[in-house]
Structures are given as C-alpha cells and as structure tokens.
Amino acid sequence: MIHVTTTINGDETEFVCDPRETLLDVLRDRLSLTGAKEGCGTGDCGACSVTVDGTVVCSCLVLGAEAEGKEIGTVEGIATGEDLHPIQQKFLDHAALQCGICTPGILVATKALLEKHPDPTETQVRYWLAGNLCRCTGYDKIIRAVMDAAKDMRSAA
Amino acid sequence: MAFDEAKKDFNLIGTRPARPDGIDKVTGRAQFGADKAAPGQLHAAILRSPHAHARIKSIDTSAAEKAKGVKGIVTRADFATGLKGEMWNKLENVMAGEKALYDGHAIAAVAATSALAAKDALKLIKVDFEVLDHVTNVDESMKDGAPVIREGAAGPSTPEGMHPNVVGFYSSGHGDVDAGFADADLVIEDTFTTEATHQGYIEPHACLAQMGKDGKGEVWCCTQGHFNVAKVCGHLLGTEASQIRVTASEIGGGFGGKTEVFIEPVALALAKKTNRPVKLVMSRSEVFRASGPTASASMDIKIGMKKDGTMTAGRGVFRLQGGAFPGAPGTFTAMCAFAPYALENVSQEAYDVMTNRPKQAAYRAPGSPMAAFAVESVVDELCNQLGLDPIEVRLKNASREGSKASFGINWPRIGLVECLEAAKAHPHYSTAIPENGGRGVSCGFWFNHGGETAVSLALAEDGTVSLSVGTPDIGGSRASMCMMAAEELGIKYDDIRTTIADTATLGYNEISHGSRVTYASGLATIEAARDTIKKLCKRAAAKWGIDEDAVYWEDGFAKPSGPNAGEFEPMSLAKIASKMGATGGPIVGHYEATPEGAGVSFAVHIVDAEVDKETGSTSVGRYTVIQDAGKAIHPSYVEGQFQGGAAQGIGWALNEEYIYGEDGRLQNAGFLDYRIPVASDLPMIDTVIVEVPNPGHPYGVRGVGETSICPPLAAIANAVSNAAGVRMKSLPMSPPRILKALDEA
Ligand code: FES
Numbered sequence: 066m067i068h069v070t071t072t073i074n075g076d077e078t079e080f081v082c083d084p085r086e087t088l089l090d091v092l093r094d095r096l097s098l099t100g101a102k103e104g105c106g107t108g109d110c111g112a113c114s115v116t117v118d119g120t121v122v123c124s125c126l127v128l129g130a131e132a133e134g135k136e137i138g139t140v141e142g143i144a145t146g147e148d149l150h151p152i153q154q155k156f157l158d159h160a161a162l163q164c165g166i167c168t169p170g171i172l173v174a175t176k177a178l179l180e181k182h183p184d185p186t187e188t189q190v191r192y193w194l195a196g197n198l199c200r201c202t203g204y205d206k207i208i209r210a211v212m213d214a215a216k217d218m219r220s221a222a
Numbered sequence: 223m224a225f226d227e228a229k230k231d232f233n234l235i236g237t238r239p240a241r242p243d244g245i246d247k248v249t250g251r252a253q254f255g256a257d258k259a260a261p262g263q264l265h266a267a268i269l270r271s272p273h274a275h276a277r278i279k280s281i282d283t284s285a286a287e288k289a290k291g292v293k294g295i296v297t298r299a300d301f302a303t304g305l306k307g308e309m310w311n312k313l314e315n316v317m318a319g320e321k322a323l324y325d326g327h328a329i330a331a332v333a334a335t336s337a338l339a340a341k342d343a344l345k346l347i348k349v350d351f352e353v354l355d356h357v358t359n360v361d362e363s364m365k366d367g368a369p370v371i372r373e374g375a376a377g378p379s380t381p382e383g384m385h386p387n388v389v390g391f392y393s394s395g396h397g398d399v400d401a402g403f404a405d406a407d408l409v410i411e412d413t414f415t416t417e418a419t420h421q422g423y424i425e426p427h428a429c430l431a432q433m434g435k436d437g438k439g440e441v442w443c444c445t446q447g448h449f450n451v452a453k454v455c456g457h458l459l460g461t462e463a464s465q466i467r468v469t470a471s472e473i474g475g476g477f478g479g480k481t482e483v484f485i486e487p488v489a490l491a492l493a494k495k496t497n498r499p500v501k502l503v504m505s506r507s508e509v510f511r512a513s514g515p516t517a518s519a520s521m522d523i524k525i526g527m528k529k530d531g532t533m534t535a536g537r538g539v540f541r542l543q544g545g546a547f548p549g550a551p552g553t554f555t556a557m558c559a560f561a562p563y564a565l566e567n568v569s570q571e572a573y574d575v576m577t578n579r580p581k582q583a584a585y586r587a588p589g590s591p592m593a594a595f596a597v598e599s600v601v602d603e604l605c606n607q608l609g610l611d612p613i614e615v616r617l618k619n620a621s622r623e624g625s626k627a628s629f630g631i632n633w634p635r636i637g638l639v640e641c642l643e644a645a646k647a648h649p650h651y652s653t654a655i656p657e658n659g660g661r662g663v664s665c666g667f668w669f670n671h672g673g674e675t676a677v678s679l680a681l682a683e684d685g686t687v688s689l690s691v692g693t694p695d696i697g698g699s700r701a702s703m704c705m706m707a708a709e710e711l712g713i714k715y716d717d718i719r720t721t722i723a724d725t726a727t728l729g730y731n732e733i734s735h736g737s738r739v740t741y742a743s744g745l746a747t748i749e750a751a752r753d754t755i756k757k758l759c760k761r762a763a764a765k766w767g768i769d770e771d772a773v774y775w776e777d778g779f780a781k782p783s784g785p786n787a788g789e790f791e792p793m794s795l796a797k798i799a800s801k802m803g804a805t806g807g808p809i810v811g812h813y814e815a816t817p818e819g820a821g822v823s824f825a826v827h828i829v830d831a832e833v834d835k836e837t838g839s840t841s842v843g844r845y846t847v848i849q850d851a852g853k854a855i856h857p858s859y860v861e862g863q864f865q866g867g868a869a870q871g872i873g874w875a876l877n878e879e880y881i882y883g884e885d886g887r888l889q890n891a892g893f894l895d896y897r898i899p900v901a902s903d904l905p906m907i908d909t910v911i912v913e914v915p916n917p918g919h920p921y922g923v924r925g926v927g928e929t930s931i932c933p934p935l936a937a938i939a940n941a942v943s944n945a946a947g948v949r950m951k952s953l954p955m956s957p958p959r960i961l962k963a964l965d966e967a
C-alpha cells in the first residue's frame with residue numbers, strides 16, 4: 066500500500082492505495098467522490114475526466130499514487146457552494162443531458178476548454194470534446210450549451 | 223381506451239422546464255449503478271469463456287478459494303434447478319451449464335475483499351474445456367452441417383426440415399405478389415446485410431446485492447426494468463420475486479440493452495453464499511462480449527414499381543442472427559419492413575437463427591432499422607432508375623388512416639403523410655445537393671407499446687405532491703411526469719417530485735421499453751391526478767355541505783358549480799391538503815392498467831453525405847429528422863430522442879460492427895476498436911416535431927424513443943450510394959467496404 070498526500074478540489078487529502086489502483090478507483094472507492102464515472106477503463110470514453118494540475122486527463126489512465134503533490138479537480142468542485150457554474154446551468158437550460166453519465170466528464174473538459182479558449186468555434190468545441198463519448202444526445206445540445214456558456218462567460222468577464 | 227378529444231389547451235405541456243434530476247446530474251451527486259457502496263461490501267468478478275463453443279468438463283475452484291481476500295465462489299451449481307422455457311434460457315445465459323455457448327459466456331464468479339483480489343482469483347480457477355466447432359454467421363448457421371448450438375430449441379412456428387439452429391419463423395402478407403410484380407414496369411430484387419452492433423450505453427452494467435439465508439434479498443442496479451430484475455432473480459435464485467426488493471439507480475443509458483438481466487442473480491448468489499453485500503460491475507469488454515448486442519441480418523428484398531411511382535408488390539425474406547438463444551426480432555423486422563407503404567400485394571417472412579454469439583437484446587425498435595435499410599434502399603434505387611422524386615413516390619404509396627398495413631391491421635390515425643409533407647417543405651430538401659455529395663431519404667416505423675403500469679400520487683400537507691412511478695427514467699421522463707401531473711392538478715411544476723419507486727413500494731410495472739414511458743406512465747399519471755382531483759372535490763363538497771358532483775376542479779382549485787356557483791370561496795389544493803388529516807385522512811390518487819392505445823410512430827429522415835473516393839470515408843454534412851410525436855410533452859427531450867436515435871443510426875450505418883475472428887472470439891471489445899460517433903464526426907441534427915395526436919392518450923402522446931433509429935441506416939445508405947454512384951448493400955459502410963464497392967462497380 067502506498068500513502069499519498071494530494072489536493073482535491075482545493076482540499077488537502079490523504080489516502081492509501083494499492084500500487085495498481087487508478088486515480089479513478091481511488092476517487093470513487095476510497096474517497097467516495099463518485100462524480101467521475103468509469104465507462105471503459107481504457108482511456109476511450111472520457112467519462113472519468115478530471116484535471117491534474119489544470120490539465121484534463123482520463124483518471125482511469127492515471128495511477129492513484131501519481132496524485133502525490135498534485136492538484137486534482139473533479140466535477141464535484143465545479144460549482145461554488147450552491148451556485149452552479151455557468152456551464153452547469155447551460156447544460157440544464159439546453160437539455161444537454163439525457164442519461165447524464167457522460168455529463169461529469171464533459172463538464173470537466175468544457176471548463177478546461179473555456180479557460181483556455183474563451184471564444185471557441187463549433188469545430189473547436191467538437192474536437193476538444195471528441196474524447197468524451199455521449200451515446201444519448203448526438204452531441205447537438207451539448208455543443209449548443211457549450212457555445213452558449215462561452216458567450217455568457219465572455220460577456221460577464 | 224380511446225380519448226375522443228385530446229386535450230388541447232395546455233399551461234405547461236409543450237414548455238421546456240429544467241429536469242428535476244438535473245442539478246444532481248451536473249454536480250456529480252446523481253447515483254448511478256456503480257456509485258453506491260454498502261458497509262462491509264465485497265467486490266465480485268466473473269470468469270468468462272475464451273471459447274465460442276465448448277463443453278465444460280470440469281471447474282476446479284479449490285486454488286481460487288484459498289487465495290487472499292476471497293470469500294466465496296459460485297458456479298451454475300449455486301443457482302436454481304428445474305427451470306423451464308424462458309427462465310431456463312435466462313439462467314443458461316447468466317451462468318453457463320454444460321456448455322459455453324459464446325466468447326464471454328459466464329462460467330464462474332468470485333467475491334473478494336477488493337476488486338483486484340477478485341480479478342486475481344479468477345486466474346486460479348481451472349476449467350477443463352472440450353472445444354467444439356462454432357458458427358457466428360447467420361447464413362452459415364442455417365446450412366447443413368453447421369455446428370448445432372442446441373438440439374430442440376426450435377419453437378413451434380419453425381418449418382420442418384430446417385437446421386436445428388433455426389428456431390423461429392414468421393410470415394404474413396396479402397394479395398398476389400407475383401401478379402403484382404408482373405404488373406410492374408420495373409422490378410428490383412437484391413440482398414442486403416447488416417452486422418451486429420451494440421447499444422453502447424456509456425455506463426456498464428453494475429449492481430450491489432444483499433441476500434440472507436432466508437432468501438430475502440435487496441438489489442440496487444442500473445436497469446430499464448427493476449420489476450423484471452426482481453422476477454428473474456426470484457426464479458434464478460429459487461425464491462419469489464416479492465422476496466427480492468430491487469431499487470433502480472440512475473441509469474447511464476440503456477437503449478434496450480438494459481432490459482435484460484445479466485449480473486444481478488450472480489451478485490445475489492455470491493451475497494447469499496458469503497452473507498455480505500456484493501458489488502458487481504462489468505468492464506467495458508465484458509459489456510461488449512457478454513451483454514446483448516443487436517441481431518445481425520441477411521435480407522432479400524423484391525419490389526415492383528410502375529413508371530408513375532406506384533408500388534405494385536413487395537416481398538421480403540429476413541434472416542436474423544440472435545446469438546446462442548432463441549429470440550431474434552425477425553417478426554418485428556418482417557412486420558416493420560413494408561409498414562410505410564399501402565401495398566395491395568405484399569409478403570414477408572423471417573427466420574430466427576442461433577449462432578455462437580451473445581444473446582441479442584433489444585436496441586431501440588429491435589429489428590426495424592435493418593428492415594428499413596433493405597426496403598428503403600430498393601425504393602431509392604427504383605426512384606433513381608425511373609427518374610422519380612423519392613418523397614413524391616413515398617407520398618404516393620404512403621400508409622394512411624384506413625389503409626391496410628403490410629402485416630394485416632387497418633391503420634388507425636397515423637402521421638406518415640404529415641411527416642412526408644413536412645420533409646418536402648423543409649428547407650433542407652430544397653437546397654442543392656453538395657457537389658461530390660449525395661442525398662438520402664428514408665421512412666421508418668415503430669409500433670410503440672403500452673404495458674403493465676402502476677402509478678401513485680400522494681399529497682403532502684404543504685400542498686406539494688409526491689408522484690411514484692415504476693418505470694426507470696432513461697431520458698428525462700421524470701420531467702414529463704411532473705409536467706403532466708402539474709398540468710392536471712393545476713399546481714406548479716416545481717411542487718411535484720417524481721420518484722422511481724422500488725419493487726416493494728408500487729404495483730408491477732413493465733420495463734421501460736417499447737417507447738412506453740411517456741405514453742403509459744404518462745397516461746397513468748394523468749389518471750392518478752384525476753383520481754386525486756375527485757378526492758379533493760369530495761373533501762371540498764363535505765366542507766361546503768354540498769353534493770360532490772356539484773364541485774369541479776379548475777386551475778388548482780375546487781369550485782362549486784351549478785346552483786352553488788359563487789356560493790363558496792374556491793379552495794386550493796394546498797388548502798384542502800393542509801386539513802386532510804382532520805377531514806378523512808391522507809389523500810392519495812392512484813391508477814393501474816395495461817393501456818393498449820400506444821399510437822404507432824413514423825419518421826422521415828433526410829441526410830446529405832459526402833464520400834471521399836480515395837479513402838472511402840464518409841462525412842455526414844446535413845441531417846434532418848422529422849417525426850410524429852403525437853404530442854410533445856417536453857419538446858427538448860423529444861428532440862433529444864430524435865437526435866440520439868439519428869446519431870446511433872449514423873454509427874450503425876458507417877462504423878459500428880461486431881467483428882468475430884476465425885476462432886469465434888470477438889476482436890473489437892472496446893471503444894477504441896468499436897468506434898461510436900464522437901462529437902467531431904457529427905453535424906448538428908435538425909429536428910421537426912410533427913404532432914398527429916394519438917387517440918389512445920389523453921394528451922395525444924405517441925412514444926418517440928425508438929422510431930428515431932429506424933430511418934437513418936437507409937437514409938445514410940441512400941445518401942452514400944448516391945454520392946458514390948454505387949449501391950451499398952452491406953452495413954457498416956466503412957471505408958474498406960466503400961472502396962471495395964467502388965472497385966467492383
Ligand atoms: S473510463 Fe476513463 S476514459 Fe473511459
């Protein structure tokens with residue numbers, strides 16, 4: 066077992082894990098942060114997306130031990146208290162989720178996108194999110210929600 | 223049940239409020255199948271057959287039992303014996319008996335203190351297999367000399383003298399098809415194939431189960447039908463359904479694939495054996511290898527047409543591959559094939575064929591998309607060769623109210639003509655077809671379904687409402703239920719909370735399938751609200767000391783009518799509810815029925831596609847879905863169903879397929895090699911909601927979830943064929959297949 070000290074959504078956190086355990090396993094099974102989902106476990110679906118030091122990664126491809134000293138961001142950290150982040154609100158307004166299993170990963174990826182590219186084109190959004198599978202929506206309403214959130218966030222900035 | 227005049231003036235219906243489960247789902251709080259844990263839980267893993275077909279001579283679990291952390295192992299010996307028919311088939315699929323019937327078939331399962339320990343222990347189980355010949359292709363499986371999956375599996379409908387792998391047969395039709403073909407100016411006959419695809423829900427099957435020695439169990443799982451899970455688990459564990467309480471988690475997609483039961487009985491058996499809660503979650507590769515993909519199909523179609531576009535006759539023969547068990551949806555394929563057309567002469571027959579593959583499961587309108595692909599391809603070719611407009615030809619021959627359906631019924635009020643007219647009028651249809659591109663059009667049809675339904679609606683003292691339904695919410699249905707209840711009661715949308723009740727709390731509810739939820743649970747919700755209103759009026763009448771028939775309900779208030787009109791101050795729902803303890807006790811409305819008026823739904827899709835003749839790759843440029851929803855309760859979620867079905871259809875048409883090797887093993891059991899459409903593959907998907915009310919629902923609702931996947935395979939195949947200048951007869955139209963077709967042209 067390995068002892069790890071890390072920061073998750075701004076909170077200092079410690080855990081122990083098996084050297085084979087992924088960051089996703091640790092988040093879900095050891096820390097009860099079940100917002101990140103396992104859709105594949107092989108880096109192909111993006112449902113497990115989190116940020117590590119600000120970069121979006123598939124947490125199923127990162128070992129728990131690698132979180133040592135890092136800043137991890139998950140879907141649970143996107144809202145501020147009871148105030149939803151604009152992208153969360155736009156996903157509700159645009160009905161951009163059906164089952165919602167892809168939503169946490171897509172929100173994490175979208176937040177990172179808009180921090181980097183506040184004024185993305187539709188094509189940019191589609192390529193940025195190409196690693197996040199959604200089987201329910203056909204992406205149409207997701208893309209619209211992201212574009213609309215970007216617009217609002219620009220005018221608020 | 224017929225509702226003569228569908229309600230027309232609505233306050234809430236047709237608006238787009240935020241879904242009640244929305245905040246939980248955007249904050250990560252919503253609990254899906256794998257998100258729940260129980261104190262002291264064990265983790266389970268399943269050992270699966272590496273062979274497509276093998277006799278299981280022995281299973282030695284002794285080494286695994288001694289491994290670190292292992293608390294229990296189950297094999298077939300731990301399940302009920304003496305099952306017959308359908309339940310025997312289900313058990314056989316959940317845990318192999320004498321033979322492994324497909325790559326991935328479950329052989330044994332381990333529960334251990336961690337998921338890693340359980341997986342490690344699987345490697346210590348020794349299975350002695352005698353490998354048998356296998357067959358995975360439908361046409362091969364019907365031939366003399368093909369390996370027999372199981373003797374005696376054929377149903378009574380199967381014609382004499384067929385291979386034992388042919389287990390079902392259906393035929394229907396009317397008129398004289400040969401005379402019809404003789405009347406035609408042009409007859410086209412061809413053979414088409416589609417491959418098996420997977421629903422591809424992003425959430426793998428997952429459950430958490432507990433069971434005591436007394437046979438009482440609890441299951442938490444992601445399923446489209448928790449009442450069915452209870453029933454199947456009861457049979458497979460040798461106990462009663464009522465002893466197993468199942469709670470449906472949030473469900474991360476199903477599309478028909480989560481109507482089946484795969485892991486819950488295994489988790490229960492392990493929980494019983496270890497006396498500990500057991501969590502069991504499939505990996506993605508297990509989902510591909512051992513849940514229920516679609517049937518694949520091989521189809522012969524012959525259609526005759528006159529120069530003016532009149533279709534004179536149609537014949538279809540459909541061979542459906544359904545995996546190692548009976549149940550391929552050939553009957554639906556045959557019934558849907560010519561449903562859009564009012565043909566005087568039509569005949570269709572279908573064969574249900576077993577192979578060494580996982581048992582097929584429903585996937586959105588099971589059997590219909592492949593039929594549409596074959597039939598609508600031939601219709602398109604006829605239009606091309608006769609120089610006719612594809613929408614005009616479809617309008618000319620369209621099924622409409624009163625015409626005789628290809629499968630025998632007389633059509634009630636249906637909306638195909640309205641969809642075709644809307645397609646013709648849509649700007650998409652009048653824009654120029656892009657250079658190097660092609661345009662495809664297709665109709666699609668699905669029956670829709672009612673099914674056993676129970677709903678209960680309880681008032682709280684503060685005037686809010688708790689609505690309990692028994693159909694898992696697979697695409698926003700709780701929003702629709704809140705809207706329908708609020709509409710009837712005349713209260714705010716936010717004052718209603720809809721819960722998916724567990725199996726011990728509500729009467730039996732059929733699975734969320736057949737596009738039945740908004741129709742059947744919606745109808746039951748409306749009726750439960752009306753039942754509640756009667757009770758509210760009765761309380762008001764008692765308070766006012768007048769006859770209860772002299773009280774009516776309007777906009778959330780009980781009001782005196784007739785001679786008493788204006789005599790008493792109208793009483794709100796909240797006011798009556800606040801006094802209910804003292805005026806007769808709790809007020810609860812309910813409704814139970816098996817509604818049979820699910821209105822069928824037709825759709826028309828238009829698609830423009832470009833084909834790169836160098837690489838064989840296709841890009842979908844513009845896509846429009848036009849579909850009859852009867853009445854759209856929450857238009858956003860109706861559009862979502864239209865778009866989702868189209869996107870899945872695009873995947874099925876262009877990329878997705880189960881690829882089996884010579885060894886009978888699935889070669890692409892992951893999202894890398896089984897590639898579903900990603901955001902950068904797709905255009906925006908335009909939608910038109912047509913509303914031809916269904917007389918079988920008080921608001922006119924028709925189910926919408928399934929019809930949306932019926933036209934896309936054909937519409938895209940027609941677009942690609944027109945772009946490439948060569949008729950594509952096999953799906954998926956992957957680059958190698960397109961290059962091959964171009965080469966052979
Ligand atoms: S679970 Fe990590 S990418 Fe799918």
Ligand code: FES
Pocket residue numbers: 161162163164165166167168198199200201202424474475
């Ligand atoms: S909403 Fe279901 S996978 Fe995206």
